[in-house]
Amino acid sequence: MDFNFEEDIQFLKKNVRDFIQTEVEAVAMEIEKEDRIPDRILEMSKAMGLFGLSIPEAYGGLGIGMVGKCALYEEIGATHNGYTTLIGAHTGIGTVGIVELGNEAQKKKYLPALASGETIGAFALTEPSAGSNATNLRTTAVKQGDHYLLNGTKHYITNATDADIFTVMAVTDASKGSKGITSFIVEKDFPSFQVGAVEPKMGLHGSQSAEIIMEDCEVPVENVLGVEGEGYVNALKILTNGRAGLAARNLGSCQKLLDLSMQFVQEREQFGVPIIEHQAVAHMVSEMAVEIEALRSFTYRVAWMVDEGKKVIKEAAMLKLYGSEVYNRVADKAVQVHGGIGYIADYPIERFFRDARITRIYEGTSEIQKNIISGQLKKEYS
Structure with a gap:
């Protein structure tokens, strides 16, 4: 494993860092209060190619x-993290399915506009009856001539209000269980497709989540993504390979929290000295730094394995589990280090603390990751 980035990645990394620090950070509180990403930021993101990372x-x-x-x-x-999630959901689960599983006609039709950001992608699996138990879908797809009729409701769908293209999972043969689920590419303008009300959330303001409702929604046969009956397998592949990216986003948030904390503990004085001189505080920032470095190494190891085409079911689950748990621990310590300021909404620490909580839930809860890990371990030791 070589942890040195190629020159083009180093160049992009610096440009993205400058953009994040000078443009997005300047409107972070606006995003939080208005619950939307400014159009100017989205247009700049498109111009930088950030919507086409996976394409x-x-x-x-x-x-x-x-x-x-x-x-x-x-x-x-x-x-x-609202901005982070909009970009991450689009470049991850919102588009990777078409890249990895789409046929040439589907790729030519959908990927160019997704790459430019002209259209936004979303992934629709979760339902009121199907969260952690992802096979318990109630959305159905019945073939009628040259199209399928989709009926059902998905909820908590990230990017729902902004998305133009949805990767939707629906049951095509209930008798086959998980092998009777099929993936579809669904356009927001297809007949009888509707986006429901935005769901208010504890965090991730600016990233809209909503229901999508399909009542005899007509989807052309050519919009089946992959092979009929392999939708559940496809969903697992999309989620598995995307977990390294999710961990990297968590890593970036953790590093930001450490940076803010280190600045604060060297400026804030109590009992006549900067609080970094007090052992309790010094230990907290030290623990934050150790966990961040461990997460960084783990993230890039799994990312390297994905690029090498290696099987990463267990490792990706471990990384998703560890990355989200580390983010929550680091955010908690950052609040403690900052004291009262860390609890005030006018400062970013409180926001990161709220945003961190969802990472232990979405794209597979921590408990589901443990089930995946133990399942893989049983296979290895049998």
Whole structure:
């Protein structure tokens, strides 16, 4: 494993860092209060190619491997997590399915606009009856001639209000269980497709989550993504390979929290000295730094494995578990280090603390990751 980034990635990484620090950070409180990403920021993000990170150059994207994407995600994670999530959901689960599983006609039709950011992608698996138990879908797809009729409701769908293209999982044969689930590419303008009300959240302001409702929604046969009946397997692949990217975004947030904490503990004085001189505080920032470095090494190891085409089911689950738990511990320590200021909404620490909590839930809860890990361990030791 070589942890040195290629020159083009180093160049992109620096540009993204400068953009995040000078442009996105300047509007972070606006994003938090208005619950939306300013159009100017989105347009600048498109111009930088940030919507095309996962899409091959042949279709207008940057065609970056997982190590390179993680390098950029780490920079993107150092700002408001609502912005981070909009970009990450689009470049991750929102587009990777079409890149990895789409046929040539589907790629030519959808990827160029997704790469430019002209259209936004989303991933629709979760339902009221299907969260951790992802096979318990109630959304159905019935074939009628040259199209399928989709019926059902998905909820908590990230990017729902902004997205133009949805990767939707639906049951095509209930008798086959998980092998009767199929993936579809669904456009927001398809007949009888509707986005429901925005769901208010504890954090991730600026990243809109909502229901999507399909009542005899007509989806052309040519919009089946992959093979009929392999939708659940496809969903697992999309989620698994994306976990390194999610960890990298967590890593960027953790590093930002450490940076803010170190600045604070060297400026803030109590009992006549900067609080870094007090052992309790020194130990907290030391523990933050150790966990961040461990997460950094783990993230890029799994990203390297993905680029090498290695099987990463266990490692990706470990990384998702560890990355989200580290983020929550680091955010908690950052609040403690900052004291009362860390609890005030006018400062970023409180925001990161709230935003961190969802990482232990979305794209597979910590408990589900432990189930995946133990399942893989049983196979290895049997």
